[in-house]
Amino acid sequence: MVAKTFFGFEEILANELIKLGAQRVEQGTRMVSFYGDQGFMYKANLALRTALKILKPIKQFKVFNETSLYNGVQSIDWSEFLSVNKSFLIDATIFSDNFNHSQFVALKSKDAIVDQFKKKFDDRPNIDKDHPDLRINIHIQNEVCTVSLDTSGASLHHRGYRTATNIAPINEVLAAGILILSGWTGQSNFLDPMCGSGTFLVEAAMIACNIPPNINRKEFAFEKWKDWDADLFEKVEESLLKKITDFHFDIFGYDKAPSAVAKAKDNARNANLNEYIKIEQKNFFETEKEVQGPLHMVFNPPYGERLDIDLERFYREIGDTLKQSYPGTNSWFITGNVEALKFVGLKPSRKIKLFNGKLESRLVKYEMYEGSKRTKFQNRSNNE
CATH class of the missing domain: 3.40.50.150 (Vaccinia Virus protein VP39)
Incomplete structure (x- = not known):
């Protein structure tokens, strides 16, 4: 998995992950990668103070143009994560000479998913920009595309306690x-x-x-997933409390x-x-x-x-x-x-x-x- 953070917080986030029990922790730029099971994914979202999002990569492939992007995204069996009566949203981050616009990448990836559902089920899930059932992250670095599921949903700085703010509140x-x-x-x-x-x-x-820090938060994206385990989440929450x-x-x-x-x-x-x-x-x-x-x-x-x-x-x-x-x-x-x-x-x-x-x-x-x-x-x- 990947925990995203602010510049300058990579080391303290890595230390947080190690203390929580993450495996194979590695620092990057504005992110820290690590390994953990489903329970640890719940724990990371609840307990990490300096993480903005927790992403769960599901596929990585090379991309050179829109065709290779489309084919790569469509090579994933999306029915494993999504149903035709559900909704989804794609966020894209691009650092590549082959692609100029993140919105284009998001739209092309959306087409690949929708076309797969139409072919399999003669129906398709909808896009929901506000409360999707599944959030998908597309990250392209040079010629490498990583497709991840966003486990958090809204940024983890939304703790749930701050309903009133002043002119220039700090994140x-x-x-x-x-x-x-x-x-x-x-x-x-x-x-x-x-x-x-x-x-x-x-x-x-x-x-x-x-x-x-996120004990007061109203919801996480993983609560809408097919494999959502409410009992496991409750056990993790109790152990932290x-x-x-x-x-x-x-x-x-x-x-x-x-x-x-x-x-x-x-x-x-x-x-x-x-x-x-x-x-x-x-x-x-x-x-x-x-x-x-x-x-x-x-x-x-x-x-x-x-x-x-x-x-x-x-x-x-x-x-x-x-x-x-x-x-x-x-x-x-x-x-x-x-x-x-x-x-x-x-x-x-x-x-x-x-x-x-x-x-x-x-x-x-x-x-x-x-x-x-x-x-x-x-x-x-x-x-x-």
Whole structure:
């Protein structure tokens, strides 16, 4: 099978798969391949935090033109997966000089399937763009075509808990991956000081409690398959729920907009995590650290794409607030405006290239020590 993900998340997705029990895990670009049985397919969809989709390849063949594509798709016995009274949809991804348009590839593949059914049964399944019974993925890389069944359906970032969003919500899979890259495991207090609709807060709580990220999801594509095994799915779900743990710290969220606070509270409640998450209407630049001990901070500040702000002043205030008010804090944030980082006035200890949608971004870390950094290292050398 193949798990698709964002650029920069391949290694953490591979580690997730290995921990879940996948076999023969191999990293690619924006994807990780692995082997597993039907139960593991259910488990991967429920439990992977950084996967966007899980695809199940069923055939691979060489393609040079539309005829070889048509013949290759038609060589599959589609009655094994689909009935005439059911519906299907084809997604195509093309990286080839032989084909120019993904829509053409999807249409040609559709013709091959429909013609096979007409010849066998004198009838055909319909196309349904919204809720098909079977989703098919056609991937052409140079001269190799891989036909897969989409086990997930809608992207796995649709967790099911987020019904309310703000102006520029962060994708749930992107949020989970950022949290994992930041080293968040639930071993300290957590703060998102610009929480918006609360995605980082919910994802952080699910990681801390080892809650399967897609446990609230309404449906998966495999639930409409011919070999759907509801009993097996229930067993897999129960085994994952038994591994949920307790969380002994606090997760805080601030936002200066009352509407964002209300949305974040709604989403935390939808995820059944409001007992772990405290959300308040506050302007981050007017706050200070309120908890004892280490604090893990992750946030997604605006960077001028959709919100009209004075970037220089805004990012300078981020740096000033961290420096003056948040000692003992590991602070991470993602920005799509790399130039704005120079206004923070602090040197990041880490900088990771990611993409937020199509926008190239940077995930940066600022370590705010108790006292000055020099004092910290002097104390360390004196203790040695």
